[in-house]
Amino acid sequence: xxxxxxxxxxxxxxxxxxxxxxxxxxxxxxxxxxxxxxxxxxxxxxxxxxxxxxxxxxxxxxxxxxxxxxxxxxxxxxxxxxxxxxxxxxxxxxxxxxxxxxxxxxxxxxxxxxxxxxxxxxxxxxxxxxxxxxxxxxxxxxxxxxxxxxxxxxxxxxxxxxxxxxxxxxxxxxxxxxxxxxxxxxxxxxxxxxxxxxxxxxxxxx
Numbered sequence: 001x002x003x004x005x006x007x008x009x010x011x012x013x014x015x016x017x018x019x020x021x022x023x024x025x026x027x028x029x030x031x032x033x034x035x036x037x038x039x040x041x042x043x044x045x046x047x048x049x050x051x052x053x054x055x056x057x058x059x060x061x062x063x064x065x066x067x068x069x070x071x072x073x074x075x076x077x078x079x080x081x082x083x084x085x086x087x088x089x090x091x092x093x094x095x096x097x098x099x100x101x102x103x104x105x106x107x108x109x110x111x112x113x114x115x116x117x118x119x120x121x122x123x124x125x126x127x128x129x130x131x132x133x134x135x136x137x138x139x140x141x142x143x144x145x146x147x148x149x150x151x152x153x154x155x156x157x158x159x160x161x162x163x164x165x166x167x168x169x170x171x172x173x174x175x176x177x178x179x180x181x182x183x184x185x186x187x188x189x190x191x192x193x194x195x196x197x198x199x200x201x202x203x204x205x206x
Contacts, residue, residue, distance in 0.1 A: 001050070010056040017060055021067060025076065034076040035121055038064040039113070040133060042082060045166070061133050061166070068131030077130040079120070083113050084137060084153050108153035112136055112145075119143035133166060 017038050028034030043049055044057035064080035071078055085107030096104070116139040120126055123143075139145065140152045147153060 001052075005050075006052040006055075009052045010059075014056040014059050014063070018063060021063070021078075025067070025071060028076050029071070029074045032075050034071070034074070035126065036064075036067060036071070036076065036078045037117055037120075038067075038078070038080045040064075040080040040082040042084070044080075044082070044133070064133075065131045072130070075127065077126045079129055079131070080133045081113060081116065082133050082135045084108055084135070086110060086113075106154060108136060109148050112140075112147045112153065115145050115147075116140065116143070119145060 021036050021038070024034070024036055028036075038060045040060050041048065041053075041057040043054045044061045047054060061080045061082075064078050067078040085104045087104055087107050087109055089110075091104050113136055116134075116136045119139060119142075120129070120134070123129075137153050140147075145152075
């Protein structure tokens with residue numbers, strides 16, 4: 001595959017997410033309130049569609065986590081939303097293998113992610129999820145959501161375990177940074193406002 005494929009995929013996905021997040025954060029930080037959603041994929045934690053796709057989606061997950069740290073003091077939540085198989089117009093019109101077609105036909109509608117985002121945005125405990133990868137099926141169970149056809153889409157159990165492992169580390173880091181850190185200095189964050197550089201507490205102060 002030609003190396004240019006990397007830019008074709010990630011200029012639209014990864015880079016565009018970053019640009020949108022920068023300008024969104026510049027509006028939110030002065031208000032000390034906000035919610036930024038990065039759209040991810042199971043390709044971020046397991047092989048799917050090739051190397052360039054997986055790297056881009058994994059980077060989206062990491063970007064959401066790092067933004068969560070830089071936006072923590074501004075009370076802005078940053079999460080990575082991971083849908084399952086989505087029945088997009090492109091997918092449904094493509095000449096797919098029968099097994100692949102069954103997977104997507106039983107997938108979720110393009111509107112289902114929106115339902116999940118609304119449920120999150122109205123959750124008074126939203127900041128507890130900042131920095132995490134959140135799957136639409138698991139959110140549907142938590143908030144009692146159903147897709148347009150009344151179903152709850154399928155979630156991969158192995159992907160669920162990987163997400164749990166990653167999220168456990170990220171939630172622990174956010175808690176540590178809130179409660180027990182040494183502030184070394186300040187710098188400009190990705191949003192161009194000053195942000196604290198947090199040390200993990202594993203290093204001596206001074």
